Amino acid sequence: MDLAANPYSPGSGLRPKVLSGREAEISAFDLMIARAKLHRPNRGMVLTGLRGVGKTVLLNVLRAHADNHGWLTVQLEGRAEARGRQDVRDRFARELVVAARRHLGRHPGQFFADALTTIQSFSVSVGTSGVSASVDLHPVRAQSGRIDIDVEELVEDLSEPLKAQHSAFGLFIDEMQDLDPDMMSAIVTVQHIAGQRDWPFSVICAGLPNLPTILSATRSYAERLFDYRVIGPLDPEQARYAVARPAKDVGAEFDIEALNAIVAASGGYPYFIQEFGKAVWEVAPTTPFTLEDSRVAIEKGWAQLDSGFFPARWGRATPKEREYMSVMAVDGAGPSRTGELAARLGTKASSLGPTRAQLIQKGMIYAPDHGQVAFTVPGMADFIARQSRE
Template identity: 50%
Template sequence: MDPALNPFKPGSGLRPPALEGRTRQREEFDLLVVRSKRRNYDRGMVLSGLRGVGKTTLLNNLAEHAERQGWLTIGIEARPNDSGIAAVRAKLGNELALSLRRFSRTHRLRKAMDELIALAKGFTLGVGLGPANVELRIDQPAASGDIDIDLEELVEAISAVMKKQGTAFGLFIDEMQDLDGDLLGALLAVQHRASQREWPFFLIGAGLPSLPSVLADTRSYAERQFSYSTIGPLSPTDAADALAIPVREHGGAFTTDALDILVEASGGYPYFLQEFGKAIWNIAASSTFDTDDAHLAVEDGRRALDGGFFPSRWTRATDRERRYMRALALTGESNPRSGRVAAEMGLTTTSVSDIRDSAIKKGLIWAPEHGRISFTVPGMADFIRRQSTE
């Protein structure tokens, strides 16, 4: 098959040739959009799941749909470190001003929007020596300097215009668990107030499995402010369609066994499907992909994953965190007890609690339930075991 026509695109947030298995979330969001047009406002949405399940792709798809339906939309990606805090807050203000300007041109609302654009452009950063000294303010005479109050006033002003237009304001946040506490708390407070006062403002977030608990810990009412959806691997049928449909559209086909091999090897994870799909397209000598092609594609795809997807997480870890992650992998369990991991290291649970906590903060591992631990990246344990063997 011609490599130039290869439809498969492994990458973070890249649109797959066939977005399968997310019908429920897309229909739920479409209902949210339809209800907002009738000024019948519902809750925001939170998508959570392991890395590689397609959360970013789905979030982008929802944002594009909202914009096509006339929403004012903003998309940002949270980052966990100190420089990330400043960058995210600056991007929030910049994206808001740009989105308001685009909305003004599209809907011919220049007069009504000029004041909002000026307000959004006034979103500035004051950065001190550490996270505690980072504050977001609106440089307007009436601004209080309190992020909760100022953000609420800005959203209220924007929502008033959106409500008159019969549309809504959507803030789409990827890696939402990495937002700094002050900004996250302010956004949750604004979403809460929007629900109470029927403002057309919606937070649509995506993040790791820990995200729901992060939100609940930040604001106790967060568990009632969102519709939560866990994004997992695709079913075998949807995974097969994600591979077969793009190939069929280009005149190719899989044998049944070849398709089964790739689906099983992927575990249903969309990112892995894209890697294996890309590999078999480039490997196959004819337009019918057979089992030999599939086995070679799995080998080639795993080399690609071992060369980029997994190491990008592994290299972020300190030596101590890697030792902890290696012990987690060597337990052979998907979510062992923390004590089991510590024992694998020859240490006590208490003595490794700081390593565990730092790895959780980096998004390398998470706690699926109290006292248990698991990788946030599917297949990470196998990758670590492969490195240990080599």
């Protein structure tokens, strides 16, 4: 097939040609937008799921909906590295000023222009760059240098003007589990206050399956603050749509067995769907695609995943961490019991604590329950098994 016309897009956060199976989350969010218009309070939303399941893409779609409805939106990404703490503040500062100016352009008026001085103070207080010294700053608001106070004052000062416009402030945060504890706590607290004072403010965040536990540990009331949604693999019908539709839109078809083979091999995981879809497009000499095309494509797709998606994660692990994941892989998709892993490695569970913690911190495993661990990357156990066979 014409390689330039390939309609599949494996990659991080790459918008697929067809977003399949996320209607429930999108309509729940659209309801939030409609409620904000009527000055009704909203909870925040938390999207959690494994790697490559489509959290970032969905978060971007929700943000675009909010933007289209005149919300003031800012998008951040948690970063686990040491400099992530300042990076996220700098980005918040910069993005907020840009968003506010854009918002002011779309809704001119003195009321919001006043709030702009608080935004600028916030940005100077929180960020290290990006705001010119010559802008007007608010004399007292959002400049304490304490992130909890500054975020609260910022949201408070935005609330009246945004309400007057039947709009809201949407803070979109990806990889939320990697946000530093001070910023996480400030944001959760302000979501709580916003609910009590009718401020039109919602945090919409995405992260790994351990995010709800982290949020609850940050503030016990976090459980009630958010609409928690697990973003899982697509069911077979949704997966068939995700595979077949992008091709159909550009005039190509799948034989039914060819389609089913790709759906089965992908396990419904969006990243794998895109990888196998891309491969079938590359290997098929003509349309409709046959079962043989799919078989060749699936093999090619796995080879591609084995040289990109999986090693990108595996390569970040130390030898000790790899050893730990190798004994986890014995349990397939898991979960594994930590005591059992220790026994397999001939050591005590307590001595493996630091390795386990490092792997959680790197976002490669998570704890689905007390005394258990599982991979955050779908298919990781099989990848490790393939590696050790080579």
